[in-house]
Amino acid sequence: MPLPLAPPVDPMLATLARELPTGRLYYEPKWDGFRCLVFRDGDEVVLQSRNGKPLDRYFPELSAPLRRLLPPRCVVDGELVVPRGGVLDFDALSERIHPAASRVRMLAERDPARFVAFDLLALEDETLLDAPFTVRRARLADVLGRVEAPVHLTPVTDDPATAADWFARFEGAGLDGVIAKPADGPYTPGRRTLVKVKHQRTADVVVGGFRWHKDGQGVGSLLLGLYDDGGTLRHIGVAAAFAAGRRRELVEELAPYRPTDEAPLGEHPWADGDGVAGTPRGPSRWNQAKDTSWQPLRPELVAEVAYEQLQGDRLRHGARLLRWRPDRDPTSCRYDQLQTPPPAELAQLFAV
Known part of the structure; x- marks a missing residue:
């Protein structure tokens, strides 16, 4: 050439x-x-x-x-x-x-x-x-x-x-x-x-689970959810990119929500979903060696996260954890809180 x-x-x-x-x-x-x-x-x-x-x-x-x-x-x-x-x-x-x-x-x-x-x-x-x-x-x-x-x-x-x-x-x-x-x-x-x-926005979301970091030294990502109009907690994406020290801190902060004999998990809304109907996705089709297993949490912990864009019913990119919201009822974390922009005709973009 x-x-x-x-x-x-x-x-x-x-x-x-x-x-x-x-x-x-x-x-x-x-x-x-x-x-x-x-x-x-x-x-x-x-x-x-x-x-x-x-x-x-x-x-x-x-x-x-x-x-x-x-x-x-x-x-x-x-x-x-x-x-x-x-x-x-x-x-x-x-x-x-x-x-x-x-x-x-x-x-x-x-x-x-x-x-x-x-x-x-x-x-x-x-x-x-x-x-x-x-x-x-x-x-x-x-x-x-x-x-x-x-x-x-x-x-x-x-x-x-x-x-x-x-x-x-x-x-x-x-x-x-x-x-x-x-x-x-x-x-x-x-x-x-x-x-x-x-675009940058914030939302209050339910933390329904987590994945270990690939080095095994702490939490790699938080699995985030929102309730739909039917009352089902749907997986919308993750919050990740934590510093090493923060990954270890999250292990302790999530511990009260992990199932124990005294506080069992009960029926988790994402159990056995494997990426179906708003549950965490299963193995990566691009990288079969990648560990996508996750640890369930009782869906009682609410976090405020920063996000850029919602595509369909999921976050387009990973969110950023801002703080915990112990004052929020998890069932109040619904899709209707998200700022959804008005639709625009795609043809209009190409005609400008």
Whole structure:
């Protein structure tokens, strides 16, 4: 592939901020998908993941459209997404990483992926890494000005008020924040020179169980639950990433809720569920050696956690433990406390 940039190329990365930055910046929606660099040289197209691995076999439906819609020789940075039911569905996207080609083909037909372009790294024999973002964006808009589905050009603005509106309005369609890019900044592979602002909320949840840390020296994760309208405690995700000292402290703090002869567990709502109907998932289909066994707790302990996004009835990412809430009745920890953004039409995102 005789392009001025050959795969693999490390993508430019971002640091996390809690407030929208201002200054000589451009803003884009933060797409909730797989980062993907597309290398095209004539009929040859290579899709590269964030960690430099090839993605081509998992998204066969994109090869022909990318050859048709991208310039004949180019390197484009963007995101792979799967829209389903009016929103971006990360679970549907993740299902593509499957060893069976027949299943990948079936999923590609059922829920075809799309590529959202947001940066141009090379065009013909010219490398654009050192060009300011304003120049790269203008060149990208020029070559993709008449692009059509399943390839899209991401919206961009230099107006902080518009970016703040996107941050609030687009979440209902599955986006999880806003990216800020220095107007005069070059493309810096592997460096965190962008800023990402992501949604952050809190909720009171029931701790229904835990998993030991892989080193056996403490609690690795807490299994979190919320009650649905029918009064069933449903597993919604985990809180994890504890420091070593905190992992050992949690063993003592959870001890009063572990079953004993004097205080038996009783009928646990997640018993024998194995990932079915809102229970903790069983063995990982990606890593069979990974220990996913868990220890049940009497569902009496309430924790306040910080979370970013709810997708369906589960947390999209791991939550962060803030504090215990001994003042809360576990049965009051329901889905209706969560801040659910109003729905947004996915077509509206692509039309901005």
